[in-house]
Amino acid sequence: MHADRLRGRIYVKQLAFIARIGYNTDVNCLFLYNPASGKGKVARKIGYIRRRLEKIFDHAEIAATSSAEDLESRVREGAGKFDVILFSGGDGTFNHVLQGVGTREVRLGYIPGGTTNDVARSLGIPRTIRGALNVIERGYCEQVDCMRVNDRYAMYIAAAGAFTRTTYITPQSAKKKLGILAYAFECLKNEMDFKVFPLRINCDGVCKESHAVLIFVLNGRSVASFHINRSGSMQDGRLELVVIKQAERPGFFRRIGAYFSLASLFLFGVKVKKKDILYLRGRHITVSTDDGVVWDLDGEEGMRGNIAVEVLPQRMRLFVPRNKKI
DSSP, rough: OOHHHHHHHHHHHHHHHHHHTTOOOOEEEEEOOOOOOOOHHHHHHHHHHHHHHHHHSSSEEEEEEEEEEHHHHHHHHHHTTOOOEEEEEEHHHHHHHHHTTTTTOOOEEEEEOOSOHHHHHTTTSSSSSHHHHHHHHHHHHEEEEEEETTEEEEEEEEETTTTTTTHHSOOHHHHHHHTTTTHHHHHHOOHHHHSOOEEEETTTTTEEEEEEEEEEEESSOOOOTTTTTTOOOSSSSSEEEEEEEEOOOOOOOHHHHHHHHHHHHHHHHHTOOOOOEEEEESSEEEOOOOOOOOEETTTTTEEOOOOOEEEEEEEEEOOOTTTTOO
16 A cells, blocks of 8 residues: 555656646656766765655666766757756866757756866755656746857856966866865866966947956856856846966066965955956857967866957756745
8 A cells, every 4th residue: 555655656746747848748868977087976975866866757778878978979869859957067067068068958957076067156056866867757947048159058167368278177086085175276276377368358339358367158146166256147148257467478476476366366256346356148159269269168168368258148057946046
């Protein structure tokens, strides 16, 4: 009798889930995870995740990915076969999922499993496996913005300059041992010499020229686990741009000033009032700079030199918590 009641409750929950996400037939999902992300927590909990997904969906296929190329390929193929694609990993994993989805229509669910998980922080998705699965089980979806940067997609940031290389040059072994502290040690060891580069910016017709040590184009609210873009949203059809300006040939005090400006940015946010911090908002942003400037897209190494960024309003359909700011 107890087993019958349990099966009945599961059936009712499945019907409610189907009603919420808009299907009236069987719902199948593909779950992809990066076993190397974070400290390998998701890989250790894969049995628990499987049991939860089998209760939520009529069919759940689970696969570990071996590389970024493998992830993108599986997402690209799965978007035509599955109603829902779930994935776990860090912000870089999210970025590669976007490349695989492209313009295809599919519902996405995210279980954060990386080191900083800035996309999850921006969307209010719990950074625990149980919490993220609860969000997916409740079945509430929202249309969220993403960005197109030249011919690639990005979810929450395109960045260049001071410290931005850290996310993709920090060894995975260090991240597993130290977590977010691994990034701090990498910065202190290799990233304290802020290189100056030229910028010519056009943000919805507003043009600015400067030299700089850091530039962010933001869709999300969180960067390196700091909510520096507190008033930002992934549903407002706008991007935020922030630049730490610098003299072309800075002296000692101007160099020291850049460290204080960086600290102010992370402590007080993008709207901090400092003469060497530029803040703009817009839908279309172009940045012209030197060919040697390397862009970081969601924590992954991207293109070099000039970029054109546009917001893609409500492009991705994603399971998110209800009544949370997005």
